[in-house]
Amino acid sequence: MIEDRELARAVGDILENREFRRLGEISHHGNSVLDHSLEVCALAWRLAGRFRWDRVSAARGALLHDFFLYDWKIRRPENRRRFYEVWKMHGFTHPKTALDNASFHFILNERERDIIGRHMFPLTPVPPRTREGWLVNLCDKWVSLKEIPLYWNHLRGRKG
Numbered sequence: 001m002i003e004d005r006e007l008a009r010a011v012g013d014i015l016e017n018r019e020f021r022r023l024g025e026i027s028h029h030g031n032s033v034l035d036h037s038l039e040v041c042a043l044a045w046r047l048a049g050r051f052r053w054d055r056v057s058a059a060r061g062a063l064l065h066d067f068f069l070y071d072w073k074i075r076r077p078e079n080r081r082r083f084y085e086v087w088k089m090h091g092f093t094h095p096k097t098a099l100d101n102a103s104f105h106f107i108l109n110e111r112e113r114d115i116i117g118r119h120m121f122p123l124t125p126v127p128p129r130t131r132e133g134w135l136v137n138l139c140d141k142w143v144s145l146k147e148i149p150l151y152w153n154h155l156r157g158r159k160g
């Protein structure tokens with residue numbers, strides 16, 4: 001699943017966790033939450049390493065940043081207003097849900113808590129306090145942007 005051995009070691013306990021692995025069954029932006037989180041994790045690891053920041057916390061926080069176990073999308077995305085409301089509510093609440101789930105299963109340090117709890121800034125009003133928090137915030141947005149075509153195809157497939 002992860003080719004970089006050091007990264008695999010840094011996040012191995014998370015990937016072995018049964019509850020966390022359920023993210024592989026939860027759809028997200030046309031992929032699974034697990035696929036999305038792995039991509040954010042790999043990017044954050046690489047960049048944090050390049051800047052000589054705390055890449056272990058960056059990778060762990062990134063992997064756990066969307067640890068919510070429900071499909072946030074409604075069944076009828078053509079109903080735009082309702083879809084927007086659901087999206088907005090999920091956008092506000094899921095960092096706290098992910099933080100609760102992550103703290104229940106793992107011991108988190110302050111950086112990891114910052115990464116998970118504030119990754120939706122500026123939709124949620126409190127900005128990250130750590131540079132790793134900012135890094136993952138931006139990596140998440142970048143990966144989500146790249147996923148738009150996937151998501152679009154996924155929605156079109158549903159309508160058919």
Ligand SMILES: [Fe+2]
Binds near residue numbers: 065094119
């Ligand atoms: Fe998120």
Ligand SMILES: [Fe+2]
Binds near residue numbers: 036040065066140
């Ligand atoms: Fe995300």
